[in-house]
Amino acid sequence: MRMRMAAGISRVIHRAVALVSAICVDLLLFYASRSLVAPRGVSAHLLRLWVCASVRCVALTSVSRLGLGDITPLLVRVIAVHSLLPAVFDTGATVLLRAESQCGRRADARCCWLLSTGASLAAALFWETTLPDSDEAAAGKEKKQKARVLFMRVLRLYRPDYPLLLGGVVFLSLAVICEMFIPFYTGRVIDILGGQYQLNEFRSALLFMGLFSLGSSVSAGMRGGLLLCAISAFTCRVKVKLFGSLTKQEIGFFESIKTGEITHRLSKDTTLMGRTVCLNVNVLLRTFIKTMGMISLMMNLSWKLTLLVLMETPITGLIQNIYDTHYQRLSLAMQASMALANEAASEVVSSIRVVRSFNAEKHEARRYGDRLKDIQALKSRQDTVRAVYLLTRRMTGLGMQVLMLYYGRLFIRSGQMTTGNLVSFILYQSDVGDNIRTLAYIVGDMLNSVGAAGKVFEYIDRKPQVSPDGNLKPEHLTGRVSFRCLSFAYPANPNKPVLQDFSLELKPGRMTALVGPSGEGKSTCVSLLERFYEPQDGEILLDGEPLKSYDHRFLHKKVAVVNQDPVLFSGSIRDNITYGLADCSLDEIQEAARKANAHDFIKLMVKGYDTEVGEGGGQLSKSEKQRIAIARALVRQPQVLILDEITSSLDNDSQNKVQRALADGPDQTLLVIAHKLETIEKADQIVLIGGGKVEERGTHQELMDMKGSYYKLVERRFAE
Numbered sequence: 001m002r003m004r005m006a007a008g009i010s011r012v013i014h015r016a017v018a019l020v021s022a023i024c025v026d027l028l029l030f031y032a033s034r035s036l037v038a039p040r041g042v043s044a045h046l047l048r049l050w051v052c053a054s055v056r057c058v059a060l061t062s063v064s065r066l067g068l069g070d071i072t073p074l075l076v077r078v079i080a081v082h083s084l085l086p087a088v089f090d091t092g093a094t095v096l097l098r099a100e101s102q103c104g105r106r107a108d109a110r111c112c113w114l115l116s117t118g119a120s121l122a123a124a125l126f127w128e129t130t131l132p133d134s135d136e137a138a139a140g141k142e143k144k145q146k147a148r149v150l151f152m153r154v155l156r157l158y159r160p161d162y163p164l165l166l167g168g169v170v171f172l173s174l175a176v177i178c179e180m181f182i183p184f185y186t187g188r189v190i191d192i193l194g195g196q197y198q199l200n201e202f203r204s205a206l207l208f209m210g211l212f213s214l215g216s217s218v219s220a221g222m223r224g225g226l227l228l229c230a231i232s233a234f235t236c237r238v239k240v241k242l243f244g245s246l247t248k249q250e251i252g253f254f255e256s257i258k259t260g261e262i263t264h265r266l267s268k269d270t271t272l273m274g275r276t277v278c279l280n281v282n283v284l285l286r287t288f289i290k291t292m293g294m295i296s297l298m299m300n301l302s303w304k305l306t307l308l309v310l311m312e313t314p315i316t317g318l319i320q321n322i323y324d325t326h327y328q329r330l331s332l333a334m335q336a337s338m339a340l341a342n343e344a345a346s347e348v349v350s351s352i353r354v355v356r357s358f359n360a361e362k363h364e365a366r367r368y369g370d371r372l373k374d375i376q377a378l379k380s381r382q383d384t385v386r387a388v389y390l391l392t393r394r395m396t397g398l399g400m401q402v403l404m405l406y407y408g409r410l411f412i413r414s415g416q417m418t419t420g421n422l423v424s425f426i427l428y429q430s431d432v433g434d435n436i437r438t439l440a441y442i443v444g445d446m447l448n449s450v451g452a453a454g455k456v457f458e459y460i461d462r463k464p465q466v467s468p469d470g471n472l473k474p475e476h477l478t479g480r481v482s483f484r485c486l487s488f489a490y491p492a493n494p495n496k497p498v499l500q501d502f503s504l505e506l507k508p509g510r511m512t513a514l515v516g517p518s519g520e521g522k523s524t525c526v527s528l529l530e531r532f533y534e535p536q537d538g539e540i541l542l543d544g545e546p547l548k549s550y551d552h553r554f555l556h557k558k559v560a561v562v563n564q565d566p567v568l569f570s571g572s573i574r575d576n577i578t579y580g581l582a583d584c585s586l587d588e589i590q591e592a593a594r595k596a597n598a599h600d601f602i603k604l605m606v607k608g609y610d611t612e613v614g615e616g617g618g619q620l621s622k623s624e625k626q627r628i629a630i631a632r633a634l635v636r637q638p639q640v641l642i643l644d645e646i647t648s649s650l651d652n653d654s655q656n657k658v659q660r661a662l663a664d665g666p667d668q669t670l671l672v673i674a675h676k677l678e679t680i681e682k683a684d685q686i687v688l689i690g691g692g693k694v695e696e697r698g699t700h701q702e703l704m705d706m707k708g709s710y711y712k713l714v715e716r717r718f719a720e
């Protein structure tokens with residue numbers, strides 16, 4: 001304890017000594033620089049000022065390093081501001097007023113030193129409170145670095161549209177050049193009117209003004225058109241790329257991501273990415289070229305006033321930086337809230353029948369309203385931040401205008417400018433001020449908009465966890481399926497194993513029925529056989545080869561599933577039966593529909609196989625949808641057919657017909673999940689699943705004779 005106190009006291013003494021030495025060195029150098037004989041000429045004077053300031057800065061930094069070891073970035077900034085501020089002040093006074101600076105006079109040197117020390121400490125305090133050197137700031141820098149990389153990637157994606165972009169940039173430059181000369185000729189007209197009026201000069205000034213205005217309008221129109229074409233082509237391309245990548249993702253991905261978020265990426269983020277980046281580049285380039293041109297014209301009119309005007313730039317940059325940080329944070333929160341609200345709305349629309357039958361309309365409207373309120377609160381905060389920002393920006397601009405008019409009047413009186421020059425200068429200045437603010441804004445906004453690009457790229461780059469890279473496509477497939485020691489838990493619920501050490505053999509030409517209490521993992525076996533998920537342990541073999549080595553298209557043609565909830569897509573019945581198949585004749589379609597007992601009801605429809613089924617097959621009954629789904633599976637002539645609880649929505653007649661048709665394919669491996677005893681009894685092998693394992697296996701008679709779990713299950717069904 002005593003040792004720690006002693007170490008603390010010694011550290012404080014050490015720092016105090018370092019501070020006192022730094023102040024002594026600084027005062028010595030400061031007074032020494034003021035006592036030097038003033039050189040003749042403005043340039044020599046300015047050179048001496050800046051050399052002395054740099055020497056002070058280096059000396060102070062070295063003394064601090066020697067005394068304290070490592071010095072913080074904050075201290076570096078304080079030293080830099082403290083050492084360079086008198087030189088900045090002197091330069092401004094010398095250039096603008098040609099006056100000897102206050103700091104130059106020996107008597108005022110102490111006051112000047114104190115002022116620069118106070119100002120540097122105040123600036124450091126301001127910097128610390130607004131832009132702290134915290135982890136957040138470091139993260140911000142890293143984010144900006146990432147944003148730059150993303151921005152370059154967006155630009156590379158624009159490659160097919162480079163000719164359009166190039167055309168846009170050419171017209172943009174033309175428009176800017178023409179625009180730049182308009183204030184110049186306005187000033188000229190005022191000088192002609194104010195001095196000796198000469199008709200020819202007046203006419204030529206007006207003619208040039210008209211020509212430049214026309215050139216700027218035509219070029220601006222061409223620029224806009226070309227860039228919009230590039231944006232729309234780009235957005236389309238990115239959407240297709242993103243959609244393609246999304247459809248390749250494993251099912252677990254869709255279970256962990258909200259639908260609203262995916263649709264937001266597809267619709268809003270892709271559009272934002274294309275529009276904002278391209279439009280921002282357009283504005284950035286236009287503003288940059290214009291600003292540079294205008295600054296050179298302003299320099300021509302009065303370089304002193306130009307320097308004064310440019311002093312506004314760092315202040316604007318600082319204000320913009322603070323605004324961007326706050327606004328960006330609110331924008332992200334807003335995007336998340338909007339995704340939640342969209343999700344609530346789309347969930348209700350897609351499940352409107354359930355909402356209506358449970359009389360939950362008011363509850364849903366309230367839920368949606370609550371989410372909208374969150375958005376509204378965020379929007380108000382965003383608007384307030386924007387209002388404060390606009391106010392500060394305007395105040396800075398106005399302050400600068402007042403200063404410019406004051407010095408402009410001095411320069412006209414001293415004959416350094418004409419009134420026309422000042423008018424041209426004012427016109428340029430208001431444009432340059434706006435442009436500099438726009439430049440600062442656009443840089444920030446561009447970084448924000450590439451945030452949307454980042455999210456889009458995140459999905460485009462995502463590698464599906466169930467790899468679709470297999471390429472096995474054997475000529476002949478028998479359809480023998482082996483589940484080997486499978487262990488599996490759903491990604492959404494990794495701590496709850498559904499299957500454990502699960503092994504099962506499905507033979508060609510045989511029907512296997514999976515039975516068991518609800519929630520024991522029957523449908524999970526089907527999902528694994530379809531490669532929707534990858535088991536954590538063990539593997540599934542098809543004809544002795546792991547499922548993952550088969551080509552994706554081949555596998556899903558040879559292994560077909562009919563689920564308990566048939567899903568149809570909007571389009572005709574024919575489209576739904578041939579879904580995912582490139583070429584399929586009408587005969588094949590009709591054959592499959594006959595086997596599925598669907599042909600008769602389809603024939604009765606006015607448009608037959610061309611009848612539209614509506615969104616999600618909403619214009620058909622559940623049994624009709626189920627039969628079309630069976631036809632869709634059968635038309636592929638699969639080697640392995642899986643029927644997951646299909647009999648629940650089929651009447652007895654349909655069931656019999658379908659089962660008779662299925663018995664016609666003697667080589668097919670048939671896996672049936674069923675609860676109805678009539679279906680189960682006919683199976684060659686019945687497998688009872690319990691506790692994630694195969695509990696019992698055998699024919700109906702064998703299992704009944706065992707009087708085990710299967711026997712109890714059947715007894716219970718009979719009792720029900």
Ligand SMILES: Nc1ncnc2c1ncn2[C@@H]1O[C@H](COP(=O)(O)OP(=O)(O)OP(=O)(O)O)[C@@H](O)[C@H]1O
Pocket residue numbers: 255490491492493498516517518519520521522523524525
């Ligand atoms: N996508 C999923 N994410 C997380 N857990 C799931 C998912 N699907 C199913 N489960 C869980 O896995 C277990 C097995 O479900 P499964 O659908 O395979 O049962 P089942 O035997 O087919 O039931 P049923 O006879 O009612 O159709 C259940 O506890 C279920 O809650």
